Amino acid sequence: MFQILVADSISEEGLAPLISNESIRVIQNKVSEVEDILHEFDALLVRSATIVTEELLSKMKNLQIIARAGVGVDNIDVTAATKQGVVVINAPDGNTLSTAEHTFAMMTSLVRHIPQANISVKSRNWNRTSFVGTELAGKCLGIIGLGRIGTEIAKRAKAFSMTVQVYDPFLTHSKAEDLGVISTSLDDVLSLSDIITVHTPLTKETKDLLSYDNLAKTKKGVYVINCARGGIIDEQALVTYLENGHVAGAALDVFEVEPPLDNRLLEFEQVIVTPHLGASTKEAQLNVASQVAKEIVHFFEGKPVTSSINLPTLSREVFEKIQPYYELANKMGLILSQCMKEAVKEVNITYAGLVTELETTFISKSLLSGFLKSRVASTVNEVNAALIAKERGITFGESYSSSTSSFSNSITVKVIGEKNSFTIQGIYVADYGTRIVMLNGFKIDFNPSGHLLYIQHTDRPGVIGRVGKLLGDIEVNIATMQVGRKEIGGEAIMILSFDAPLQDDTVKTLQKSQDIVSVRKIDL
């Protein structure tokens, strides 16, 4: 039974896929109310209220996945989650329309002074001269960040007959052309716009993007809007430019500190505010909750998640093609780590044939996670494998080869240690399965599963018989046996499989037997 902590207020209807699932138990409580059992949860579902810190993560020892019912994951320490091997997902587009509509409502309210006029009339005043506004038609709207929300704003602005100037370093010309917007520099957007609205994530680059210096480049009488993240507009700088009248007004849904209890901006008549309401519609909340709920169910069913922040995202069709290679690679990693018992400096993976047409990064991460699993104390999975390898000084390379050694596809891995190196090659054949076809330079053919023994020995009459007798004498049944050698009378290997794990003493006994060079137990 998987246990999920839903720590923020999330649409009950959206949670239905989780609540109705018999293998999932949903607990709706704040983190502070379940401090004693935090270690029991497999999943954590939040909006923006719960701050997922490294400290909280360290208490959630069983945690496998964090889901953010919304876009911004700035309330989650994604680096700490990644290190702990926890997958982080979000709902990237469920609240796009609501936030775009809210931004547009803020824009029209701002230029027509609707909130101020509303308060005035309700105070029994009938003052029509103080609230003269500005038309949107014919004005220039500057959009900083033309992602999902920015795009919807641009479409609406065009419908309002506005000119749209956009600054987004990652915007393609064709998208700008299709939308009928002008893609230009930040300076142009600042100096030409009558209204500027920001729609970027909060990052090192976008923190204080509208700074003292950049606000100085704007038109006198400009309006600014922030329905993205507090901190993209420098609040101190905005106070200064509102005070000196350079900025005519601001509409803010988000703040550097929320709630903004001690914030000078709230004192300005020409600043209109909402309490982070961009995504607060029934539709958006249902969308984001059901998006992440379905993703969590997929995750626990071992299916790919499509909106991960710290994993490559794959569609189900792509994952189905990758799956056999993904599983083979993981087994190859496990075999390598059990055969190569020394410090490793390099792991080089070469893909050949059909597999090169797939998303190999995902396959490589699966291999690395298999390889590192028995070497590190913490959880290792595809999420943090590359990071852990880097921390341990293991370089990791991926290449493609045109030579498939007569197989339709193959994955070859060479692990280079301080003294030795070890190479393994695996293949996948539809309707036949995954096979290891080369081990440490020896041609072989075995199914990588179950309890195996890898014996390196001298190719001499009687060795195979001695191994069989030795195991028979202690009632160990050999399920399958494969042999391989480089030349007659030279080095050779045996791969034996068993129905149950072998005892370490058995391995030691075999190790002492005549003509046996080394014995390695491999559990897959």
Ligand SMILES: NC(=O)C1=CN([C@@H]2O[C@H](COP(=O)(O)OP(=O)(O)OC[C@H]3O[C@@H](n4cnc5c(N)ncnc54)[C@H](O)[C@@H]3O)[C@@H](O)[C@H]2O)C=CC1
């Ligand atoms: N107020 C609210 O309730 C809500 C706020 N948001 C926030 O709105 C913002 C935008 O969300 P989406 O459109 O869904 O994100 P998105 O990821 O679709 O778009 C972000 C855009 O910003 C651009 N960008 C990144 N760095 C930039 C830079 N330095 N300069 C200019 N452009 C840059 C990206 O290229 C991308 O096109 C996010 O901060 C999100 O957290 C989202 C939903 C609700």
Ligand SMILES: O=C(O)CCC(=O)C(=O)O
């Ligand atoms: O959960 C919310 O209401 C906030 C939405 C938001 O800011 C986001 O999705 O980035």
